[in-house]
Amino acid sequence: xxxxxxxxxxxNIQEGKTATLTCxxxxxxxxxxxxxxxxxxxxxxxxxxxxxNEKEKRKERLKVTFDTTLKQSLFHITASQPADSxxxxxxxxxxxxxxxxxxxxxLIIKP
Amino acid sequence: EPExxxxxxxxxxxxxxxxxxxxxxxxxxxxxxxxxxxxxxxxEFLVSFYNNEISEKSEIFDDQFSVERPDGSNFTxxxxxxxxxxxxxxxxxxxxxxxxxxxxxxxxTQLSVL
Numbered sequence: 001x002x003x004x005x006x007x008x009x010x011x012n013i014q015e016g017k018t019a020t021l022t023c024x025x026x027x028x029x030x031x032x033x034x035x036x037x038x039x040x041x042x043x044x045x046x047x048x049x050x051x052x053n054e055k056e057k058r059k060e061r062l063k064v065t066f067d068t069t070l071k072q073s074l075f076h077i078t079a080s081q082p083a084d085s086x087x088x089x090x091x092x093x094x095x096x097x098x099x100x101x102x103x104x105x106x107l108i109i110k111p
Numbered sequence: 112e113p114e115x116x117x118x119x120x121x122x123x124x125x126x127x128x129x130x131x132x133x134x135x136x137x138x139x140x141x142x143x144x145x146x147x148x149x150x151x152x153x154x155e156f157l158v159s160f161y162n163n164e165i166s167e168k169s170e171i172f173d174d175q176f177s178v179e180r181p182d183g184s185n186f187t188x189x190x191x192x193x194x195x196x197x198x199x200x201x202x203x204x205x206x207x208x209x210x211x212x213x214x215x216x217x218x219x220t221q222l223s224v225l
Contacts, residue, residue, distance in 0.1 A: 043216030101154040
């Protein structure tokens with residue numbers, strides 16, 4: 001069955017360092033992948049989209065990579081700030097534009 | 112930036128009662144969705160809606176669930192006879208084209224079934 005794995009344990013990063021979050025998937029061939037941020041008690045907020053034919057996307061301090069051979073996406077936040085603390089969700093989309101979601105990784109940026 | 116709004120933010124109901132969760136999607140969006148998230152778990156797709164009909168639905172979206180767009184602005188999710196396991200945060204989302212573009216989510220309705 002299709003499976004998406006994100007680190008279930010919280011990731012603690014010192015302010016100013018780069019945070020790297022991982023999204024692995026199996027038994028699936030996504031056409032695209034999205035990353036969202038979710039704060040407690042709030043809905044997910046879209047951050048970045050990367051398509052299967054793209055290796056890397058950047059937006060300000062954010063960078064996403066997509067390796068369809070490894071079946072993995074990495075999400076990087078450079079120069080991390082305490083305000084970046086949140087849960088980050090990856091969502092994989094198929095050719096019918098249906099999204100399957102990972103459980104998310106909680107990121108804590110310590111001052 | 113335009114927002115998806117959901118009401119109420121919290122809903123407490125007795126098992127077996129009907130509840131209606133309300134959403135106002137972004138005005139020029141054409142695709143509407145309901146998702147749910149049980150505390151600490153994944154976001155789960157329930158249903159997508161386009162052109163006044165359901166376009167996709169998941170296994171979760173059984174006969175107890177229905178959606179409606181009663182007017183040009185509201186989009187509702189009805190649960191006819193709530194069960195304890197329906198307790199979750201319910202999110203409405205909308206998108207302009209229904210393709211791989213981003214979804215805009217509301218802040219959710221926390222449903223507690225007692």
